Amino acid sequence: MAASGVWGYAAISARVRAMYADLLDPQDFARLSDAPDLPTLISQLKPTAYGPSTEGLKEGEVTPQKLLLQIKGRLADSYNSVIHQAPGNTRSLLLNRYRYYEVDNLKAVLRGILAGADWENIRDILFPFGSLGILPAQAMLETGSIAGAVELLAGTLYEEPLSFAMRRYNVEQNLFSLEVALDLFHWRELWQATKELRGNDRAQAFKIVGALMDMNNLMWVIRYRVYHRLSEEELINYTLPFGFRVRDEDVRAIAAGADIASVVQGVYLGLSDVGALLDEPRRGLPQLEVRLKRHLMDQCISAFIGDPFHIGVPLAFLVLSDLEIQDLTVLIEAKSSGMPEEAYQPYLLRSVAPVRA
Amino acid sequence: MFFPRTMSEIELIVPSKDMLAVTKVLSGYGVFHQTDSNYPGVASGSRNTWQEDAAVYVTLERRIQLLMQVLSVDDGQPPAAQTDSIVELDALRPKVDELEGEVKGVSEELAGGRKRLEQLESTLHQLEPVEDIDVDISSLREPQYLFSMLGTIPSNNIDRLKTSLARIPYVFLTLRSDPVKPVVWLAGSRANSDVLERAARSAYLNPLVLPEDYQGTPAQIIADIRNSINQTQRNVDELQKKLSGIAESKSGQLRELLWQAHTSRVLADAIVRFGQLRHTYVITGWVPADRLDVLTQRLRQASREILIEALPTTRHGDIRNVPVALPNWPILKPFQMLVTIYSRPHYGELDPTFLIAFTFPLLFGAMFGDVGQGLVLAILGWLVSSGKIKPLKSMASLGLLIAICGVSAAVFGFLYGSVFGFEEEFLGIKIHPLWISPIHNILQILMVTVGGGVVLLIIAFLLSIVNGFLSRNWGHLLFGHTGVAGFLLYISFLGLIGSTLLKLPIPPIVFIVLAVISGLAVMLSEVLIDLVEGHRPHFEGGVGTYLIQAPVELFEAVISLLSNSLSFVRVGAFAVAHGGLSSAIFILAQLASPTHGLGYWLAIVIGNIFIVGFEGLIVGIQTMRLHYYEFLGKFFTGGGLRFEPLTLQPAEREESPV
Secondary structure, eight states, X not given: OHHHHHHHHHHHHHHHHHHHHTSXXXXXXXXXXXXXXXXXXXXXXXXXXTHHHHHTSOTTOOOHHHHHHHHHHXXXXXXXXXXXXXXXXXXXXXXXXXXXXXXXXXXXXXXXXXXXXXXXXXXXXXXOOGGGOOOOHHHHHHHOSHXXXXXXXXXXXXXXXXXXXXXXXXXXXXXXXXXXXXXXHHHHHHHHHHHXXXXXXXXXXXXXXXXXXXXXXXXXXXXXXXXXXXXHHHHHHTSOSOOSSOOHHHHHHHHTTOOHHHHHHHXXXXXXXXXXXXXXXXXXXXXXXXXXXXXXXXXXXXXXXXXXXXXXXXXXXXXXXXHHHHXXXXXXXXXHTTOOHXXXXXXXXXXXXXXXX | OOSOOOEEEEEEEEEXXXXXXXXXXXXXXXXXXXXXXXXXXXXXXXXXXXXXXXXXXXXXXXHHHHHHHHTTOOOOOOOSSOOOSOOOHHHHHHHHHHHHHHHHHHHHHHHHHHHHHHHHHHHHHHHGGGTTOOSOHHXXXXXXXXXXXXXXXXXXXXXXXXXXXXXXXXXXXXXXXXXXXXXXXXXXXXXXXXXXHHHHHHTTOEEOOOOTTOOSOHHHHHHHHHHHHHHHHHXXXXXXXXXXXXXXXXXXXXXXXXXXXXXXHHHHHHHHTSEEOSSXXXXXXXXXXXXXXXXXXXXXHHOTTOEEEEEEOOSSSSOTTSEEOOOOOGGGHHHHHHHHHHOOOOTTSOOTHHHHHHHHHHHHHHHSOOHHHHHHHHHHHHHHHHTXXXXXXXXXXXXXXXXXXXXXHHHHHHHHTOBTTBSSEETTEEOOOSSOXXXXXXXXXXXXXXXXXXXXXXXXXXXXXXXXXXXXXXXXXXXXXXXXXXXXXXXXHHHHHHXXXXXXXXXXXXXXXXXXXXXXXXXXXXXXHHHHTTOOOOOTTHHHHHHHHHHHHHHHHHHHHHHHHHHTHHHHHHHHHHHHHHHHHHHHHHHHOTTOOHHHHHHHHHHHHHIIIIIHHHHHHHHHHIIIIIIIHHHOOOOOEEOOOOOSOTTOOTTSOO
């Protein structure tokens, strides 16, 4: 087993280690944070691994959206590279994880249709999914109707979840039902792909995918309860009964009206002051999400310790890359709008170290 | 046969009054490849009228085709009567309108009937799982004391739905199990209907639409629906019959109208591309030289005042616009298809079809040599090409290729002494190879096939030189990688190997000098070609870069000569592999039945089917690869323009005999 692990992961492990070393170090991150404006931030990005992504951008025409699109392209390249190099039995899991961005694209297209947006407006906000994508995004948008767009997905894996949800959409005329159906479908598929792995791959994947799922499940149930004020039965049906730390009992307890802070602190023992965060949910919930993501980061970083020949390492690297791009998104948006450091820093997942002279 | 058909360029000046008659001759004879003579300054107002007319004819043709599709009437053969003139729109349109009116009502009614049938069947499908429930459906629709919901739910959501209802009493039954859309029934106290409703909705339980216009138990309703289905089906059948009646009575008229619209559209399209002067039309195009006299004669019969200027065409110079017709025999059509898939020859070069017709079966047969399997392939190919296997009718030309390759494989089977993989004895008959058994003479067969490859490459070099000469492309002829310099480099390498291994009477120094001179010519080919063509040498990126690039290019040329030659070793390797695969099948057969019983012969038959199908496909691909990458690329440029004569017959093609 161990021999097959070494055999299967030798190449990808080396590749992922090299890519992992390319992630921004604390000094890079501090320099980016210190940049007074967007052009300076872009020039600070050039010596990093994101440098090539900024090359295609014409000076004076750079918008945060275009810059982010280029940066996300790097994540798409990482996914493509890892998926193609990964052992055959793990590709389904990686591809399913990658489809997370496709589901996001699908939701963006559906929202675009309702907003009557042009393809030119939507194109730049879609994740550059690449050749693995199955979404006829432009054709969907050009149908101008949700029903027409969903019809174009016939024969794809999205047909089934959307066929059920469309009945509700037709009655309610609200994208909520479609989006929830897509989310639940995506995470179920990802969990199923994780369950199909064997041995150490399965155990390591459960840790990463489970941690992702914990965060999502918890944030869903809290948001649906706090913002949408949904009933217990709806909360249960809109969440999933699996995860790594978060048990179904925890989700059901929140759904049943238990104190959210004590449930969350019971699951994540290191988290404190959750109650205070929830006193003012509009500000507090994003803060809670940031803290959960930091836990996720720690979980991913721990995958690089010990036996390197399992799927947890590439998976953790991809999640870390995604989280890094989330930080870059905060910085780019902040710098382009001239936001002071104290205003955006709470939303960063990584702490900013002082720049060495 | 070795060149595309010789073409003549013609220019016609036609008086306006004879324009239609001349157009009819040009399109009726099917040898005139029209070019656009409607250049700026020539066009006048009437062109727009023809353009509009052509667009209307296109629409009419489509409408007629649609009607024929609805009525399931095929295009049929063009009518025997002379209908090669433009039919006035005013005459054509009312007839199409009338037919359309007649068909439209019935076809719309039929579509409505089919839709109702679909709806009824869908309702029936929904109700069938609850057929056994002995309650009035209206009570399920609006029960007084019960919350009841019958519907479909994503199977993944069932457990979650049950969890969400854990706090209240409920009944949940799966009425029909289905991996995707199970039919379920959820019921509970009416007092909990809010909870049940929310839970069902959030679990995406889609309620079935119970038919409002039916009363009684599900079983009674199902019986009613089945009656309605039968009734609707009868209506649909009647309407279908009515349409068939219309089809039968109007098919002749429809085909005639289609032909008229098609002819008018083709003629109008052609006229749009004529140049119009004040009282005359200018028509330009290409005609196969051997048909020029007959066409001229027919044109003069159609118009006494026509001016015809025919210009001879050379095979060199600016020949990009000359259309290419390939006059090959029907038996060579599959090989012509192989060539045109790669590229259509241009007007000035040799058509390699004839050569490929020889080399393709040769290489295939050498790799797949077996009498029995070859004959099986030949018979299969013949069946496909004869159109006897209806689903494969469209692959008729491929069938001929398979048949020829099968015959070649059978011939090589005699040479290799192999019948269905048996190499010493087959059904009591002793077998001896007429030439060599590849699996027992591996090195020898590999050497022979590399030698054969060298011969093919030499032929390719010579053809490249001939093509260079024909197109007067002196630079490439002398210094190109596949020109004289490249050829001499190749020959010098062969000579060096020959003088070392075979002790040729020519001393190696001769070949070394030849290799150095030709190598230098190949290395500096870009500069030398520029000089021969009278241009100033162009060094892209500067002289320094060029001096670095040039030796690398020479190195690449040498490597590719070597790899091209060695590539043919696969022919021998496949011949050996074929024998090896057969041996493996015999081992499996022996394991299946050591006493040579039924299992043995079954394994032999299945193994042979596998070899014919799988190895046959691989060998076919390898043969194509050798031709496309190693052979054609050496001398064949391609890029020719397809000869597409103006014709009224929809099925006519450029290469059909005229």
